[in-house]
Amino acid sequence: MxxxxxxxxxxxxxxxxxxxxxxxxxxxxxxxxxxxxxxxxxxxxxxxxxxxxxxxxxxxxxxxxxxxxxxxxxxxxxxxxxxxxxxxxxxxxxxxxxxxxxxxxxxxxxxxxxxxxxxxxxxxxxxxxxxxxxxxxxxxxxxxxxxxxxxxxxxxxxxxxxxxxxxxxxxxxxxxxxxxxxxxxxxxxxxxxxxxxxxxxxxxxxxxxxxxxxxxxxxxxxxxxANLFVADFMGNPAMNLLEASVVSEGGRTLLSLTRQGDDDIRLPVPASAAASGLDGRKVILGIRPEAITDRDGADRHAGTLEVVESVVEVVEPAGSDTFVVTHIAGKEVTARMRADTDAKAGSRLPFAFNLDKAVLFDPGTGRRI
Amino acid sequence: MSAAATTRTGGGSSLANRIVIYGLLLLFALVYLIPLFVMLVTSFKSMDEIQSGNMLALPQSPSFDAWARAWGETCVGLTCAGIKGYFWNSIKMVVPAVLISTILGSLNGYVLTKWRFRGHKLVFGLMLFACFIPFQAVLLPMATILGALGRFGADLESATGWNWGFGNPTVNLVIVHVIYGLGFTTLFFRNYYEAFPTELIRAAQVDGASFFQIFRRILLPNSAPIFVVTVIYQFTNIWNDFLFASAYAGSGDVMPMTVALNNVVNTSTGVVEYNVNMAAAIIAALPTLLVYVVAGRYFVRGLMAGAVKG
Amino acid sequence: MTITTMPTARPEREAGAVSLRGKLQDALPKIVLAPSFAAVLVFVYGFILWTIYLSFTNSKTFPSYVLTDSRAYQRLWTWTFQSDPPSSWYTSITNLGIFGVLYIGVCLALGLLLAILLDQKIRGEGVLRPIYLYPMALSFIVTGVAWKWFLDPGLGLERTLHEWGFTSFHFDWIKNKDRVIYTVVIAGVWQASGFVMAMFLAGLRGIDGEILKAAQIDGATPVATYRRIVIPMLRPIFLSAFIVLAHMAIKSYDLVVALTSGGPGGSAWLPSNFMYEYTFKRNEMAVGSASAVIMLMTITAIIVPYLYSELRETNR
Missing domain, CATH: 3.40.50.300 (P-loop containing nucleotide triphosphate hydrolases)
Incomplete structure (x- = not known):
């Protein structure tokens, strides 16, 4: 008791x-x-x-x-x-x-x-x-x-x-x-x-x-x-919450994220989500800024690391780190890079997504999948 | 923060402006002071000098005669023993009335802010409105009730040898002033305690203090300013009251000061002794003027509290 | 490091027992408030009902509890239009009109003027302010006595000016039945305008200095700043002052008595004097009560909306 x-x-x-x-x-x-x-x-x-x-x-x-x-x-x-x-x-x-x-x-x-x-x-x-x-x-x-x-x-x-x-x-x-x-x-x-x-x-x-x-x-x-509210409320900067659809390609289940004026992004489904039965569904991908890094700053033990190139919109140096903002799936996405990153606004930069640390939410109920 | 910042006009007109402003202010100060000044100088003059001389002139041979006569000899109605007895009547009435209404007001304010219950607003609203009613609307029923109390007191006196205060005009006026002052005192304390941090009350509750312990140990020690304000306001109001006093103690040797003064001044018999009248008026005004001089800041605050914000 | 243990500090626990004592504790606040509230209910609201009741009887010298009809009101209604020769009621209500408008208007204007003048970074403000305000500490009776003396044609202002050589100066309003109410206005304004000044001054001091700086930068002249920005911002003060003055005007009684003794032939009466005289001197208690009810209704019409909005604002 x-x-x-x-x-x-x-x-x-x-x-x-x-x-x-x-x-x-x-x-x-x-x-x-x-x-x-x-x-x-x-x-x-x-x-x-x-x-x-x-x-x-x-x-x-x-x-x-x-x-x-x-x-x-x-x-x-x-x-x-x-x-x-x-x-x-x-x-x-x-x-x-x-x-x-x-x-x-x-x-x-x-x-x-x-x-x-x-x-x-x-x-x-x-x-x-x-x-x-x-x-x-x-x-x-x-x-x-x-x-x-x-x-x-x-x-x-x-x-x-x-x-x-x-x-x-x-x-x-x-x-x-x-x-x-x-x-x-x-x-x-x-x-x-x-x-x-x-x-x-x-x-x-x-x-x-x-x-x-x-x-x-x-x-x-x-x-x-447990849900989108908690994901958004806890953590600063807040967790990136991105709309994605689950697609099947070449026998693999992938997340597809749209981009304005650029190719769609394909990311593997995070291990945390039960992969079955997701096919064709819309989901929300939750990924914290520290799980999106520059390529060198990525966690070496990460199981699923996916590098995506994207255009830098804003660079915010914070001393110990530099936060880099890009635009994916119609939303601003914040990445946490090393302090000495050479990111410049307008340039194209590789972003390393560590999907080990990512979670999926159901857009209807807001609950984690 | 002052609006004065905006009135700095440039150049030469500034000096002229200042002269006009100071001139106006001093002129008004003069106008406000003249009646008091005239009262004072008149009270020190002899009747001959008043009849023949200028109202504004300083007394040629200042004398306290008029003051002594006002205090100990002048006639109020048919009794010619000065106003001193009436002065004490007022004191005996004012002190208990002020104390009781203030203490009750502080308790009411405490309950209405820190121990709220369903309908607290209605209760407060009803008490607040009571501040504003014309007392003419309660004058008659109160007279009836006080008359009944008087008869009860008389019966009691014949039975026990003492009336226990029932029917005593001073006691009556205390009751009346406490009741009709409650609205004001409650308003003052309610507004003050409204701003008093409720967390302190909660902390004391958690610390194990009871309703009265919280009031006595936490609230009272921090209420000095509002007590001063309320006491001054009530003191001034009750001392200066004329309506209740003339209705319930309007004759005989039980009159409060205001009624007695009015009788002195508006007497229709004998020669009018203006110097004595003025001395009596100043004596009647002295307690409230004294309070004003000593604690003017609190006096103004009380007036404002009575006027702004419900 | 270990925490201090205070075994005695641990209270005994009466598990779930809601004792009589506990109930009493819970009710204590209401018990404390109850006597005051009951007193107000009975002695204010009960008495008001009682007065209303009396106004529908034929009470003369002593209260009568036999309901008659609205005769008292009918008489007041008839008197309301009886202007030649004026009935006492006609005099009282027209006097209240004159007194109310002038008293409120002049007090507001003078109070605002003095407050603005005093707010110009005046050296000696600390001396001047109490001078304007001290009459408020005096009773109406003392105020009346002082001004009665000051305005007395034979001894006061008129004679003083004659002595100074202004022999044509004539000022006998206090003895003139058509003018006497204006002397009440003078004494009333003298008494209350300083208080209105204090209210406005507090309002002026409460205005955010940055707003005034902004006005200056916008190129507003001092006059324009006051007319367009400062005075409009004092609106709540106008309202509060109006309420205070209006209810003081309607309740005014003592000043008329002390200053004019009612004036020649009751020409200085206000409704409050009318009520007192008819009730206690002329043995027309029903009429007196009816006039008191009308005074009450007038004040209620002014005060209740004000209090309602004030209490709503502090809603939490």
């Missing part, structure tokens, strides 16, 4: 259904990231776990015990909020100790607990300050300290890094990861940032319009997206 179980969760506000039957489980010590575009219901889902919002149907269980009807303070969860929600009238120490105070923990014990947490987060020197005197990163640490001091069964994080600048965000991400590893805490974490999801999670749930699109490890989500 999993530690945290959500089954059949539904939430409606008036006539609007925000959550449409959510089923997710998480083992003890796991790090679940809820990710999706804004309005997908991920924050609502987190709030229902916290008990800050009631659910219309379904059940939330922690350690086998239903907690649906418990007041937030009785659920033994701690939460880190997007705005940090530090009480402006209290010092850092008072902020961290507040939850313990509300539970009647004696003063001496509270002080000890605050000191321990402060040491762990390296905020000992800030304990007497007011939140308004702290930088964004320091507030973030205090907010985490406030959660940690409780030693709750589950930690909830609601987009905790979204108010930090880019550099600090990366630092704090590492910090959170380290905390998870050292404390073994069970964490549910909401973000709209798919990189945060990939780096932190042991389990990702992708949500859209109140429905779970896919639950899995970061690798599963990235390499085997």
């Amino acid at each position: 999993a530690f945290l179980e959500m089954s059949g969760l539904r939430k409606r506000f008036g006539s609007v259904e925000i959550l449409k039957g959510i089923d997710i489980t998480l083992d003890k010590g796991g790090f679940l990231v809820l990710v999706g575009p804004s309005g997908c219901g991920k924050s609502t889902l987190l709030n229902t776990i916290a008990g800050l919002e009631t659910i219309t149907a379904g059940e939330i269980r922690v350690d086998g015990q239903a907690i649906n009807d418990l007041h937030p303070s009785k659920r033994d969860i701690a939460m880190v909020f997007q705005s940090y929600a530090l009480y402006p009238n209290m010092t850092v120490a008072e902020n961290i100790a507040f939850a313990l105070e509300m539970r009647g923990v004696p003063k001496a014990e509270r002080r000890l607990a605050v000191e321990n947490v402060a040491k762990m987060l390296q905020i000992g020197h800030l304990l007497d300050r007011k939140p308004s005197q702290l930088s964004g990163g320091q507030r973030q640490r205090v907010a985490m300290g406030r959660a940690l001091v409780r030693n709750p069964r589950i930690f909830l994080f609601d987009e905790p890094l979204s108010n930090l600048d880019a550099k600090l965000r990366v630092d704090m991400r590492t910090e959170i990861k380290r905390l998870h590893q050292t404390t073994g805490a069970t964490i549910v974490y909401v973000t709209h940032d798919q990189i945060e999801a990939m780096t932190l999670a042991t389990k990702i749930a992708v949500l859209k319009d109140g429905e779970v699109q896919q639950v899995g490890t970061p690798a599963e989500i990235y390499n085997r997206p």
Whole structure:
């Protein structure tokens, strides 16, 4: 039995259904990231776990015990909020100790607990300050300290890094990861940032319009997206999604992709797709930019590598790599080439397609084949 | 950000412009100040000097006579003991009315923003509209109810020896001002708490704080500005009220300051002592003027909060 | 590194038990709000209904609860057109018309003018602004007393100007039954225009400076900038100020009493004075109630659409 179980969760506000039957489980010590575009219901889902919002149907269980009807303070969860929600009238120490105070923990014990947490987060020197005197990163640490001091069964994080600048965000991400590893805490974490999801999670749930699109490890989500939405949402630059038709030629089943003013492209069917019964169908080929390279940059262990020449439209150097855009099947296709590629806009260049890393989707249902 | 940036016209007209602008502003300042100035100088003059001299002239031999007479001797109706008793009547009425209506308003605002329920908007709308009704529309029923309370108080007094405050005009005015001030205080706090981050409330909930603990530990310590605004607004409004005061405590020694002042000034008997009238008027205005001078910023904010945004 | 353990911090779990205490906790917010809301329901809305009821009775000195008919309204209706000699009601409503239009109009114009003048990076703004605004802190009674004295022909402005040599100056409006309402306008404007100025000034300060820079670059003169860009952008302030002033005008009562004692023969009455006099002095409670109902309906017609749109805007 999993530690945290959500089954059949539904939430409606008036006539609007925000959550449409959510089923997710998480083992003890796991790090679940809820990710999706804004309005997908991920924050609502987190709030229902916290008990800050009631659910219309379904059940939330922690350690086998239903907690649906418990007041937030009785659920033994701690939460880190997007705005940090530090009480402006209290010092850092008072902020961290507040939850313990509300539970009647004696003063001496509270002080000890605050000191321990402060040491762990390296905020000992800030304990007497007011939140308004702290930088964004320091507030973030205090907010985490406030959660940690409780030693709750589950930690909830609601987009905790979204108010930090880019550099600090990366630092704090590492910090959170380290905390998870050292404390073994069970964490549910909401973000709209798919990189945060990939780096932190042991389990990702992708949500859209109140429905779970896919639950899995970061690798599963990235390499085997369940549908077109997940494929498009996870990864930056986004996965190339190209219309193709399946044709039979010379006994082989191939993908055919059209090109404006150029020959059609023929590519082998990726091994990930069940090749049978596809003949004559339209499919969507999903292939990540890093699976389209210059010839020399291609993965040497790739089983099915196919080189296609195409006209370069835009070249975007990004320092470590250069992204090259070309046009196939009526869409822009982004390839990830070496930084020192000699690609120029308007020139014709060989693009190496690594079909090992490609997936096929059904254009009708959007599901992966 | 100021519109002033656009008004910089080039060259020589600039100086002329500035002179016109400052001239107009000073002229208006003069117009606004004159009535107060005239009141002040008149209050320090003798009646002879008032009858013979110029209204705007400074007093030849300033004297506090009129002030002393206004405070301790002038006649209000048939009693000639000055306005001091009425001044205290007002204080005794204003302080509890302001405190009670403000505290209730803050609780209402807290519930209406952070503990919303189905229909919270309708509740707020109904309370808000109550701010705007002409009080003439409730004057009579309230008089009837207060009359009934008075009779009940009299019965109580004959039974227990004390009326328990029932029928006491000061208590009556406190009740009336609390009830008809609730709309304003609720509006102020509701708008202030609307902007108060809800995440703080949620964090406190997760931390295990109860409804009142959240209010006392999280909201109250961060509400000082709106308390000042509300207290000032209510204080000014209730101190300056005349309609309720004249309807429910319009005679005898229970009158609040405004009614007493009107009686002093509009008395039809005896010689009109203008210097005493002016001194009495300034005394009546002093508390609110003082508040304005000390906390003008909050005073203006209160006025605006009452005017802009529901 | 191990996490601090706080065994005492772990709450006891009452599995699924929705206790009475819990229910009480859930209802607490409503319980807290209920007394206030009930008070408003009874003492505002209940009393309004009560007043409406009274207006359909033949109440004289004391309330009577025998419904008669709409006689009180019929009398008001007849009086509405009785202009020669004017009925008290005719005087009251025409006065309200004059007072309302001038009071609102002049306050808006003067308030806007002062706000624009003050917004020209004025040295000493901090001194001037409170001077314009202080009358708002005074009660109508004090305002009335001050202006009564100032406008008194025998002692005030008229005599002062005579002494200065302007012997032909004549200003006795406060004693003139056709002019007395204008003195109420003067005192009212003096009291409220500073407040309107403060509202407009806040509005001006809230305008994005970049818009004004853009106008400057587009070649707009200062006058054109104000006329075409700034003043149109102050539209919401005009609306708010109008609402505040309109409802103050309709409720005005004290100022007339203190400044004019009702004016010669009740010539300065506003409907609120009419209501008070008929109810408490002339023992025509039904007529008084009917006039109060008409005042209420007038304010409702102005306020309700405004509040409705305001509350809709903050919809979330």
